[in-house]
Amino acid sequence: MDPRSEVLLRQAELFQGSLLLAGLPADDLLGRLPGAVGWSWHAGEQQLLNKRFSGRCSFGVAPPPGEYVAAVLFLPKSRELTDYVLQALAAQLAGRPLYLVGEKRAGVERAAKQLASLGRARKLDSARHCQLWQGEIEQTPAVPDLDALAHQFTLELDDGPLQVISLPGVFSHGRLDVGSALLLEHLDNLPSGRVLDFGCGAGVIGATLKRRYPQSELVLLDVDAFAVESSRRTLAANGLEAEVIAGDGIDAAPRQLAAIISNPPFHQGVHTNYHASETLIERAAEHLSSGGELRLVANAFLRYPPLIEQHLGACQTVVERNGFRIYRAICS
Template structure:
């Protein structure tokens, strides 16, 4: 059981009613709280909930339409995302109870300040290196407009400007990260055909690829609903069309790909997590056509070439700079 869920269950009497668990982990919490429902924006957590508690979890960037009398937010790493989620929940709970639970290293100690606009916050519990806070919503806000919270910026590229739209919680929110900046300089000579942008984030790579390879089919994949929504907005802002999907990892990707291009994720919440990338390296061969190529950027200290060569084929370092390396390998 996730330690945040354990803290909730120490106060289980508070949650024996219709309560929405926003950002809930993939554990047994729904089983322990029979009147609760879930809301998640993580495709893997949604798949886990669907398999164990069918029909009890909602996936997306907005709360479910079904009514709820109280809500618990599992505090996300991003403060901008937390602010949006709290406002979205508080708007549905005038006079109701809003709870926040999180790890100390995840920023839960700022919860009192974040809850203060809605009422008088109070700490209910402090255990398992986590805290649980509660506020009765006395000042319910208007429902927040997620699009108005987007950050927009323009990249001046060799083939023209690219407009990027980034929603709260998306990787490198509102700016271009160094790894992607390096990879953008090394996208030439990709095989033509179906190209996958794995871990698409705000859709920078996918949009650039679609513009440079207009005759290729482009699919953008991410585990996060906010990232998928951002990618769709970035594509639309540049007059481009491509498929955007959410899936837990490379296993959810199409097959017979000509190329996989990625700045792969390495964080899950406040934790460093390389599982999705390592699975990509192990499984890429199954999704690439013969002669298909994988091209990715990674921190220089990560020992990915031996893993790439074991599962796919000879690995070439195309470039190195600013603490990152660009790797290329082709399926034989």
């Protein structure tokens, strides 16, 4: 059981009836709270929860409609995403409690101040290195407008400006990260065919690829609902069309790909997690056609070349700069 869920269950009498759990972990909490439903923006966790508790956890960028006696937010990593979700939940909870639970090191005390802006807030419990807070929604806020919260910026690229739309919680929200900037400079000479942007974020790489290779079929994949929505908006803002899918890892990707391009994630919440990127390398060959290419950017300290050579073949370092490297390998 996740320690945040354990803290919640220490006060189980507060969480009976029609309860909305937002950003909940994929543990047994729904089984312990039979009247509760979940809202997740992580495709992998939502998939696991729906396998165990069919139909009780929704996926997307907005909470499921309904009349709830209360809601609980499991603290997200991003302050901007916390703001949005708190507002979205509070809009459905006039006069009813909104709870916040999170790890101390994840900034739950800071987030409690955000909760307090919606009504009186008080700490109910502190255990398992986590805290549980309760807020009373005194005045119902308006439903937050994602369009108003989006960061829109322009990248001046060699083939013209690219409009980027980034939503709260998306990696490198509102700016271009160093790894993606380097990868943008080295997208030449890709094989033609179906191309995957793995871990698409706000869609910068995928939109650039579609513009540079208009005859290729582009697929953009991310585990996060806000990233998927950001990518769709970035494509639309540039008059581009591509398939955007939500899924947890490379197993969710199509087969027979000509190329996989990626700035793979290595964080989940406040924790470092290399599972998605390592699994991508280990299973890329299952998704690539013969002669297909894996091209990814990664921090230089990560020892990816031996793993790439073990599962794909010869690994070429295309460039190294500012602590990042681009690796390239061809599937035999």
